[in-house]
Amino acid sequence: MSGKNFRRRFVIAVPNLWLILFFMIPFLVVLKISLSEPRIAIPPYSPLWEWVNGNLKFNINFENYSYMWEDSLYINAYISSIKIALISTLLALLIGYPMAYYIARSPEPRRSILLLLVVLPFWTSFLLRVYAWIGILKTNGILNAVLLWAGIIDEPLIIMQTDVAVYIGIVYTYLPFLILPLYANLVKLDDTLLEASRDLGASRISSFFRITLPLSMPGIIAGSMLVFIPVIGEFVIPTLLGGPDTLMIGKVLWGEYFSNRDWPVASAVAIVMLIIMIIPIMVLRSAQNKGAEI
């Protein structure tokens, strides 16, 4: 009896230990730094507590947070990040839903091949693939060369270092994360439900909007969150494909840490970002609970 209990506790302990070691402790470290003052030293911040004449003295400092309110850069960066994440998620959904639907409706041998094609990009380094987009999108790149040759445009399009390039990069990179959960949902859809809908007088389009779409909502939400959440903190794509005007919180964070060496402000930025992202995660969880009900 106690042996069984012990084993049960051990099984739970492993993921808990993992979360404490790699999530909770780093989070607390960042939280601690965000409450300290910057210093020109190693490490570049003041200790949170110290012993002065045998007394424990705390130096808790909320200035880093209030500073973020004073300088509009941070708020603008958050808003811009959320906007870019929202638009990217929407674009990914518009492209990914028909793809997931088509794959789920394909006969078996073709379905496996299509799924393989969706995950195939993962076999190459993410960084390499983003660099490849530079080669395609730049002024004398492949895309412009093809469009000029075909006579569709008279002078090269400026795509690189604009938000358009950032959207292309983000949608391209995160599309599989949207397609896979959506596919997993759509493939479970019972065909007879659509037949029943048709039998009761609904057209194909009406059946899609009344049966398929609502039943795939858990997949839509799961896939959208898997795009939305990481895109908010995305740093590599806006840095490589975006221009100086592309404002994203990941870039600001990087700048505070590595250019400004203001670790306390950078940590505060990171903590606020985390809080912002908890909201969509809660939406995701409640959607999953609802999905489990059905």
Add this chain to the structure above:
Amino acid sequence: MSEHILAAETKPWREAAAKPFVRVKNITKKFGDLAAVDDVSLDIYQGELFCLLGGSGCGKSTLLRMLAGFETPTSGSIEIDGQDMTGVAANLRPTNMMFQNYALFPHMNVEKNVAYGLLREGVPKGEAMQRVAKMLDLVKLDGFASRKPHQLSGGQQQRVALARALIKQPKLLLLDEPLGALDKKLREETQFELIRIQEDLGVTFIVVTHDQEEAMTLSTRIGVMDAGKIVQIGEPRQIYETPDSKYVADFIGSVNIFDGEVDVAAPDLMRINTAEGPVVCEPLAGLTARQKLHVAVRPERIKLSRQPVEAANTMRGMVQEVAYMGNLSVYRVQLAGGQFVRVTAANGLHDENPISWDEEVYIGWSAAASTVLTQ
């Protein structure tokens, strides 16, 4: 109670002049090289409760799906109420279907499931909800309107599916194994419920089933299918009493089959030689001497006794197995020639000395009880 003309009473198929309501003409459906439905023709009359009966893979479900418009026939045509259905999409046909797994929409409650067809038709919401309430009343589900399908029992889901299929008052209701997912007791209750609803509404039903008992209870007529073809159409009694092939005799109920050949085929005497000796049947025209055929005898038509039996056909055998079923007992008797015969006998009250294993017995049956099957 009902003001409708009931096919069960008028039996229109017995009159050559009657106009069929559903006409299936030479319909064939091929999947690749395999013909799931092979040149089937079928007339069904207004107000009938017609059963398509057959084992799995006999093509009965494919035929039903062609009537609903989910499958396109490879050749042949379907006419419903005088209208050719070729090229008419499933959502525009005057048919509704009750699916085997019910196919209730899991994200809608009972009321919305039942109202779905009406709202797609453009019926105003207020009127639709009134009709839904009436229909839920008919299937005895009032009070369940706001439940989701997963909160209902199998029997309740079945009735929601029936209500949803009936709400548009289709000319023709197609039911795919409507009672297949219910347990035995519920199935028996629901059978009569289904007949009551069909008679109340006067809708023509076509039911697909593999359960011969269900087909016998429900239907005005049965079409027995095998390998994509309809092998016999008839009223339940006809199918049971006068099957016209070995397949039908064997499929409907249980039967003892003797293989043999014609010995005497005179107008006043019909005798067939089998491995167990001669068997006398009712005279039948069109048979020739030496013709190979089968004789079918139902187990309940055979008398079983310790003393010799007075009957047109008598044989001796040894009881090998007895199964006590409560109201009756089933005996497996091995005859002198080695063939096993199934005999059922009603159990009398307080039978002190019932026939048991390893007893020598006599069996006998009348000439009328032997059915001659030429195929």
